[in-house]
Amino acid sequence: MSSIKDLIYFDYDKAKSLNSQLNGGIISELTRAMEEETGLSTEIGFDIKVLKGSVGGTDKGKTFKTEKIELYHELLNEIEKSLFEKKILTDINDEFDNGGIPFNDFLKKVPDFTYIKSTGWSSFEDFERFKHIMDNFNEIQRLIFASVLENNPEVIKQKEQINDLRKEIRSSNKSNKTSELRKLNAIEKNFDKTIETEAGAVFLDETFIDRVKTFLNTFSANRLNFRLAPFDVFNDFQILANLKSEYLVNGDFENVIYTYGSRPNIKLSVFGIITSCPQKTDVRVDLNDEYLGYEDEDLKDEEIFVKAFRGVFSSFEGFEKFFFVPTYPKISVSPIAIYREVKFE
Structure with a gap:
């Protein structure tokens, strides 16, 4: 069965290395020339046919980007085909659905798998985005809930006091503005208490925010994680993957959120090699x-x-173990590709 893939993530360097090992590193002049023009200054191990017309200006850069993504698809398909033929790649969904064995017996087979492919419900976990949201959480609460109380006399008075004092501090030539800053802090706390009481706003303690950020910076700095559950029923069996932002096909994680969401409502697929498989x-x-x-x-x-x-x-x-170290029966993979796959005969 053939398929069309919408690539979200592709580790080109790892895929190129793997394909070179599988297929002997045969390099075509066309591929090498295209890589030089698109900035992919590495070599891949198979012959790819690219039809390219004469283009100029902006269209030229767009064409090269399209060719690069075409190259990704060709390379991914070639690798998957080679691994399946060599019986190294296991389709997790097919292995369980058609294996005819109980789930616990299936779990006993998982440590013997190497490269795997799986499709299921998934989520992305961006720790840098999480820290950014925490940094701005209280200000967002003030914006939302204060607007609900924009006709409240007490809120109007406090907002005027805060704005006037901030202008005074910015325009002041005093080297020591400690007293003004303390006064501003006191008024802002009263403002928060007012909208907490009147509108039900909830604020995070600033010290708590700093401590959570310290914890995240220590144990999960710059982490972008992907989590996928292959089976709707046995959803404690999950595949975890740590992503590198430079291999997101559309440039950054914000584009992924705008397209698929941080918790997609379309099933996605992941392909990679198992790197951690805890046992009972x-x-x-x-x-x-x-x-x-x-x-x-x-x-x-x-x-x-x-x-x-x-x-x-x-x-x-x-x-x-708090951050993406798998526990039984979860496993982790070093991902080569994440994509939406549409199969057809």
């Missing part, structure tokens, strides 16, 4: 077990130091 019973060897049976007095000073540091790193695992 952890079968991993704990590398810190090398110190079991030893007391500190049995170790050299440098070994005691190393043991302590490695214990600290191990304790970080608990924090990391």
